[in-house]
Each structure stands twice: as structure tokens, then as C-alpha cells.
Amino acid sequence: MPEIDNCPICNTTCELEYGVEEGAGAEIGREISYATCKTCKTRWRRRDDPKVFGKMIYEKWACRIPAVTLPFPFVGGGIKFPPRWCRWVKVREKSIPVGFERGMETTPSEDVFRPTQIVANETISIKKREFYEYSVKLKRGDILKGEIHSNAPINIYFMDEQNYFEGFARDKIFVYEHGSENFWEGSIEYFVPKKDEWFFILENEGKESAKVKVYLYV
Numbered sequence: 001m002p003e004i005d006n007c008p009i010c011n012t013t014c015e016l017e018y019g020v021e022e023g024a025g026a027e028i029g030r031e032i033s034y035a036t037c038k039t040c041k042t043r044w045r046r047r048d049d050p051k052v053f054g055k056m057i058y059e060k061w062a063c064r065i066p067a068v069t070l071p072f073p074f075v076g077g078g079i080k081f082p083p084r085w086c087r088w089v090k091v092r093e094k095s096i097p098v099g100f101e102r103g104m105e106t107t108p109s110e111d112v113f114r115p116t117q118i119v120a121n122e123t124i125s126i127k128k129r130e131f132y133e134y135s136v137k138l139k140r141g142d143i144l145k146g147e148i149h150s151n152a153p154i155n156i157y158f159m160d161e162q163n164y165f166e167g168f169a170r171d172k173i174f175v176y177e178h179g180s181e182n183f184w185e186g187s188i189e190y191f192v193p194k195k196d197e198w199f200f201i202l203e204n205e206g207k208e209s210a211k212v213k214v215y216l217y218v
Helices: 161-166
Strands: 004-006 013-015 017-020 031-036 043-048 055-065 068-071 078-081 084-095 118-126 130-138 143-160 178-191 196-204 210-217
Touching: 013 031, 118 130, 118 143, 118 196, 130 210, 143 161, 161 196, 196 210
Parallel strands: none
Antiparallel strands: 004 013, 017 031, 031 043, 043 055, 055 084, 068 078, 118 210, 130 196, 143 178, 143 196, 143 210
């Protein structure tokens, strides 16, 4: 059974492939997981954070160098260089919940995925230029999961109490722990890094109302 993960740009489910790292600064022989999203066409990869155990870094590939042939002084001679990606840009990070084994056909422990609290299970309407939020008190190590289905692109953000009240709610600069813009539908899985009151926000920046089916649980 192939391993799957969500695209870090549009959250579409992608089937992962495996290969050797390439590009500027690549470590020779390092294996990585990568995919090309069928929805947004982004080529992205996933690798382990060398500084934090259990955290993955998601990067999108950029600046592809085409294949070139350098001329050689002899007739018909030349040195051929294959096409390659020359750099990557980090787009998000994600922690792996305890009990989850990547790349193996294993079933996570039942305690990890059994819902302990239903945050939302409803269909809402969000008018243009407005947002809707859910708040829930969570502790470090909790995992907020769910499914979101919208008939129009929306932005989704997961942030702590300080960033919500001092930033987002006042239309000022804010930092979100997880999120995605121009989101239509898909699953979410957010790791909670600290004890706090957390806010899950659905924002409609479009020109028409958005009908959104929301299912969230801890």
C-alpha cells in the first residue's frame, strides 16, 4: 500500500515516491519522500528535521535547471548534464503524533485516533469578506483532526489565543501554527504544541458566500 500525505500548498492528498536528494546543498545519498500535486502542480518533498525528532519539513521545489551540453574540443564531443532542481523553499512543518509510523503498512494505536471531543459537525455559510471561528481548550500533544468541504476557496488557520485576539481579530499581523489558503476540501491533522485556547478559523476572502461542511474533533 503506497504512503500518502497532503500537499503543503493546497492540501490535496498525494501519493508519495522515494528518491535521493538533489539540488543545491543536497546531502549525497540522503533519501527523501516527494510528490507532484495533481491539483496545483507543485512538486514538493518531505524530509526529517535534523534538529527536532519527530518533526517533518515540507518544501516546494523551485528554479529547475534545464539539461545542458558543454562543448568539447573534439568533433562530436561534449559533456552532458541532466536537468535538475537547484533549490527548494520551506513552506510548512509538521510533527508526527506518537504511534504513527511513516512508510509502513501499520495501523496507528487506537488511543491516538479515537475522538475524545467533537468540536464541530455542521454545515455553515460564510458571507464574503467574513470569517467563522471555533475555539477549544487544548493541551500539548493533542491532535485536532477533521474534514473540511467548501463550495468556494477559503483560508483556514489554526492559532493560539494571543495571535487571534491581538492579531487576526484586530486585522493586524498574526502568526498561525497550521493553515492553508485557497482551500476547497480535504482532511486536516494539527499537532498542538502547547496548552492554550486554540482557534480554528475559516475565512472567506472571495466575492460570494461559501457553504462549508465542517467536521472537527480532538
